[in-house]
Amino acid sequence: MSNLWDLEHLQPDHRIAMPGDTLASMFWNAAQARKDKVWMRQKELGLWRSWTWAQTAEAVREIANGMMSLGFAPHERASILSNTVIEWVLADLAILSCQGVSNGIYPTDAAEQVSYLCEDSESVILFVEDDEQLDKALEVRDHLPKLRHIVVFDMEGLRDMHDPRVMSLDALREMGRAWGAQHPAELDQRVQACRPEELAILVYTSGTTGKPKGAMHSHAGLVYSVRGYNTVIAQHEGDERMCFLPLCHIAERLGGEYHALYTGAVLNFVENPETIPENVREIAPTVFLAVPRVWEKFYSGVMIALKEASALQQAVYGWGIQVGHQISDRVLQGQPISAWLKIQFTLARWLALNNVRKMIGIHRSRLLVTGAAPISPDLIKWYLALGVPMLEVWGMTETCGASTAMTAKHIKPGSIGPATSYNEVRLDPETQEILVRGPNVFMGYLNLPDKTAETIDAEGWLHTGDVGTVDEDGFFRITDRMKDIIITAGGKNITPSEFENELKFSPYITDAVVIGDKRSYLTVIIMIDQENVEKFAQDNDVPFSNYASLTRTAEVQQLIQDIIDGVNKKFARVEQVKKFWLLDTQLSAEDEELTPTMKLKRKLVQTKYAEQIEAMYR
Secondary structure: OOOHHHHHHHOOOOOOOOOOOOHHHHHHHHHHHHOOOEEEEEEEOOEEEEEEHHHHHHHHHHHHHHHHHOOOOOOOEEEEEOOOOHHHHHHHHHHHHOOOEEEEEOOOOOHHHHHHHHHHHOEEEEEEOOHHHHHHHHHHHHHOOOOOEEEEOOOOOOOOOOOOOEEEHHHHHHHHHHHHHHOOOHHHHHHHHOOOOOEEEEEEOOOOOOOOOEEEEEHHHHHHHHHHHHHHOOOOOOOEEEEOOOOOOHHHHHHHHHHHHHHOOEEEEOOOHHHHHHHHHHHOOOEEEEOHHHHHHHHHHHHHHHHHOOHHHHHHHHHHHHHHHHHHHHHHHOOOOOHHHHHHHHHHHHHHHHHHHHHHOOOOOOEEEEOOOOOOHHHHHHHHHHOOOEEEEEEEHHHOEEEEEOEOOEOOOOOOEOEOOOOEEEEOOOOOEEEEEOOOOOOEEOOOHHHHHHHEOOOOOEEEEEEEEEOOOOOEEEEEEHHHOEEOOOOOEEOHHHHHHHHHOOOOEEEEEEEOOOOOOEEEEEEEOHHHHHHHHHHOOOOOOOHHHHHHOHHHHHHHHHHHHHHHOOOOHHHOEEEEEEOOOOOOOOOOOEOOOOOEOHHHHHHHOHHHHHHHOO
8 A cells, every 4th residue: 555645656547448438338348358357246145256247248138138028128217126236237237238227226215215216217127136125116016007027136035926027037037048049139239229318327316305306317428427537536457346335326326336347446245234344344445435424434433442442552553543643634734754754654554553444444445435425524634644545526416426526646624626627616606506517417307307407507507506615726615505504593604514524523423413593502413323322331331221211311411412512612602502412213224314325314304303403492
């Protein structure tokens, strides 16, 4: 791994020349060029199984031929309801190769949401992961007259099922082999017939303010974005990636699957969401993309482990991370690093920091990438002090991922970086809203021309809804969402995300929502980190019977109060939080309060817990 004072060499050559003006043609060109090289790995029953490009191409061809044998026509839509597994990628590439439109559905969505997304996208084939997801599809398929077939990846527990409209992926592949033997040129003709301007994928927004909207992305926009993305975070065939975020989210779809398709980086799929900490240590990714929730969880794990370490281990870590911060501070300020400090940092890595990196699984990481939500600048500095640069990127579903990005040679914690070279970014002179324009911007919302017109103005600028600033170096900073800015009863404008990010830096707090619009003071609703707070309670002999009782204990209440008091000292009096309430329900991705990327939905939380909020103002 490169030293922090040598960041220029972190990026490999980004000038990859994989041809293809559609995702389908790019995939087949890549498969032909790379053949027996490994592209994907997935852990099954404790063993890692590798997929070469040739094996992937064979499976995609069979699935695509199987779909065409079922009458799947060009421009028809198919949806995928599954966790992040290799079969997701195979189905996605098969749909695109058939000149179809691919749509992803979050595996945490309820049957009612599955029904809406299939109906809105007019899906004719639905791929589902297993019996759990199949149950949702069967519950609503009578309301989906256009849905002709359901294909199941994993048939465990479904061997005795006989339904003419439900089949296994293996059965579809078998049909594809037979159909392909009779129509050997059909798939290649479909791939060649696919035009860059055609609709390729739908990515539905999380629906925090009403029903989800289907963002339409063309082949041209996706290919343009993935080529541009590689100029920001360059990869090559020797890179190891971890694929674990939802593939129906633009971050993993573009930054994971399609970027790896273009560059040849190896995609490693985790066993399941619960095994991520174990799997990341096995995979040891060289480029690691994750959301702030993951980076916060890793940091929390280290902080909790340190409390159990010996006094000597704590002292060595304390010295090592202090040296790391001295180095990182100079790097951030562009100052030279003395030979003596370099020697100390090398010793600090050997004695402590390398062990911390191995504990997390980032000991081989060239770069860490964070996006999809705000992150605490202090957290970025901590990872940098460990010796691994963390680059923040900013974008949204509608911009096809990253529109601004930090560069390894110029990191500014708290900033989202300058505009990428492949699009324009500016501030609205009146509202300071961040606007984006470029070929990466989406085609519009499916079936919603009025919403599209509201979002993209006559000059082609996408109105993102984020408010920000830009400095003299062209580095942008998000201050908040336009709709989230709080105006207190005294007329003060407050950006809640800054305070919330400071709170989330604590290992005991997972998320927070600051309240105070038209109020005389600020309050906050907090979601605690169950594992770490439970351990705190056990270490301090605090009795509790369940999650709700844990949040109500005097000791836990005081723990959170102390954290808030510490954060309050960093803010002006008008920006300080006076009271808090701990969510007393243990939330998971299935709960309506959380987005699929595990962020609290601000508006829904304020509505659902209105009574508790009012109690803080009495």
